[in-house]
Amino acid sequence: MQQERRVSLSDPASMVIIEHLVKRFGSFNALSGINLTVAKGEKIVLCGPSGSGKSTLIRCINHIEKHDAGRIVVDGIELTDRIRDINNVRSEVGMVFQSFNLFPHLSVIENCMLAPMKVRGLAQAEANDRAMVLLRKVRIHDQAKKYPAQLSGGQQQRVAIARALCMQPKIMLFDEPTSALDPEMVKEVLETMVELAQDGMTMVCVTHEMGFAREVADRVIFMDRGSIVEEGDPRTFFRAPNTERAKAFLNQII
Ligand code: ADP
Numbered sequence: 001m002q003q004e005r006r007v008s009l010s011d012p013a014s015m016v017i018i019e020h021l022v023k024r025f026g027s028f029n030a031l032s033g034i035n036l037t038v039a040k041g042e043k044i045v046l047c048g049p050s051g052s053g054k055s056t057l058i059r060c061i062n063h064i065e066k067h068d069a070g071r072i073v074v075d076g077i078e079l080t081d082r083i084r085d086i087n088n089v090r091s092e093v094g095m096v097f098q099s100f101n102l103f104p105h106l107s108v109i110e111n112c113m114l115a116p117m118k119v120r121g122l123a124q125a126e127a128n129d130r131a132m133v134l135l136r137k138v139r140i141h142d143q144a145k146k147y148p149a150q151l152s153g154g155q156q157q158r159v160a161i162a163r164a165l166c167m168q169p170k171i172m173l174f175d176e177p178t179s180a181l182d183p184e185m186v187k188e189v190l191e192t193m194v195e196l197a198q199d200g201m202t203m204v205c206v207t208h209e210m211g212f213a214r215e216v217a218d219r220v221i222f223m224d225r226g227s228i229v230e231e232g233d234p235r236t237f238f239r240a241p242n243t244e245r246a247k248a249f250l251n252q253i254i
């Protein structure tokens with residue numbers, strides 16, 4: 001029988017526990033020994049130069065990428081090769097990408113109803129009600145019947161957030177959710193994320209939006225070349241980073 005790992009690795013205060021995580025692409029170490037614990041309710045901003053491994057780390061948490069060594073535990077479930085564990089974790093982890101990834105052939109409301117019906121087994125009426133509540137929350141309920149292509153980028157991204165929330169995730173992962181947006185649309189998406197943070201959601205956000213980081217992050221984590229180089233509270237990190245690498249990075253983006 002498979003060992004039941006749910007309890008032994010579960011620290012009730014932690015949403016994600018990552019130990020000595022290694023991810024390789026061929027002989028290249030994209031992540032070389034990441035240790036990170038995300039507390040329940042914690043908001044983490046992940047930053048660092050392009051290619052430093054931010055997306056790979058986020059994708060490993062959701063098991064879109066399979067890690068090569070180390071362990072990842074999400075809400076007490078260790079990510080192993082067991083498909084049941086992976087599916088359990090995936091349904092608890094909401095993910096929002098830079099490119100909104102909505103289904104183009106489905107309306108806004110259908111985008112939001114699909115996974116709750118297919119994965120959670122919700123009846124259509126129930127899925128519809130839940131979707132409307134969350135579309136209202138991101139202030140886009142009046143566009144529910146439209147198709148993604150009829151919406152602005154900012155609106156599409158808010159739909160993507162609502163769609164993720166319809167699965168009632170325990171943690172939300174954001175991978176540069178505003179990078180593909182025109183500047184005037186960045187604010188509406190960030191406001192939605194701030195509200196989500198205020199609701200108490202556990203969040204890991206890859207973003208270079210320093211205003212957002214200052215406002216909501218409990219911790220900023222700076223990555224470079226596959227490692228966590230520095231971490232701290234946002235005020236200290238932005239004002240007085242410890243490492244030369246973080247200083248150089250901040251000089252570039254500010
Ligand atoms: P970031 O999100 O910080 O820009 P990534 O996590 O996307 O960085 O990438 C980290 C490194 O891993 C980069 O050098 C990138 O080229 C490499 N990488 C990412 N995905 C793949 C892949 N599927 N195959 C090969 N190399 C990859």
Ligand code: MG
Nearest residue numbers: 054055056175
């Ligand atoms: Mg990336």
